[in-house]
Amino acid sequence: DIQMTQSPSSLSASVGDRVTITCRASQGIINYLAWFQQKPGKAPKSLIYAASSLQSGVPSKFSGSGSGTYFTLTINSLQPEDFATYYCLQYNTYPWTFGQGTKVEIK
Amino acid sequence: QVQLVQSGTEVKNPGASVKVTCKASGYTFTQYFLHWVRQAPGQRLEWVGWINAGNGNTEYSQRLQGRVTFTRDTSASTAYMELSSLRSEDTAVYYCARVAPTDCSSTHCHSRFDDWGQGTLVTVSS
Numbered sequence: 001d002i003q004m005t006q007s008p009s010s011l012s013a014s015v016g017d018r019v020t021i022t023c024r025a026s027q028g029i030i031n032y033l034a035w036f037q038q039k040p041g042k043a044p045k046s047l048i049y050a051a052s053s054l055q056s057g058v059p060s061k062f063s064g065s066g067s068g069t070y071f072t073l074t075i076n077s078l079q080p081e082d083f084a085t086y087y088c089l090q091y092n093t094y095p096w097t098f099g100q101g102t103k104v105e106i107k
Numbered sequence: 108q109v110q111l112v113q114s115g116t117e118v119k120n121p122g123a124s125v126k127v128t129c130k131a132s133g134y135t136f137t138q139y140f141l142h143w144v145r146q147a148p149g150q151r152l153e154w155v156g157w158i159n160a161g162n163g164n165t166e167y168s169q170r171l172q173g174r175v176t177f178t179r180d181t182s183a184s185t186a187y188m189e190l191s192s193l194r195s196e197d198t199a200v201y202y203c204a205r206v207a208p209t210d211c212s213s214t215h216c217h218s219r220f221d222d223w224g225q226g227t228l229v230t231v232s233s
Contacts (some may be wrong), residue, residue: 043223
């Protein structure tokens with residue numbers, strides 16, 4: 001199985017900050033990668049697919065980049081509603097696998 | 108608007124089976140895939156598999172292969188996930204998600220997760 005490793009596992013940031021989360025794949029996945037946001041007790045919400053394509057309705061302060069084995073999710077100007085856990089998902093090879101998550105907390 | 112409404116909480120004994128329902132509305136059911144994703148308490152998300160709501164084709168995570176079955180009823184716009192021989196480690200919230208294949212190459216498509224159900228808690232305990 002392809003292992004997806006996110007870093008950091010958690011971070012503290014202030015409202016207005018820019019944060020970047022990385023996701024590394026144990027083997028190349030081209031750009032078959034998605035990013036999700038999940039708040040406690042809620043279903044995930046899709047942010048990005050194809051590594052850098054913004055899901056409809058998602059604000060442009062979210063952006064994704066990368067290819068091969070290294071990917072990033074950047075959130076500009078953090079707002080209170082952005083504090084959540086973020087997951088990457090590779091869908092290049094079965095079984096599809098998620099990263100362990102990055103919890104973004106308020107400083 | 109699109110809605111995926113899942114069935115309610117289940118409590119099962121080890122060795123039993125559970126069937127979770129995902130009722131879709133607000134879109135053409137047969138034009139999308141339905142994926143199942145689960146999340147054990149405090150753990151990462153885990154992909155379980157998908158069903159093509161149009162032709163009924165399925166793909167399962169090998170980790171659950173042999174114990175999980177996806178079906179759908181197109182007349183009811185409803186998808187089902189049945190998990191058998193339940194173990195304590197199957198305790199999790201199970202989500203269904205509507206997924207659109209997009210930007211397809213000759214061999215592969217990107218998957219766009221458009222909507223999610225609210226989740227169904229399945230607890231396996233004696």
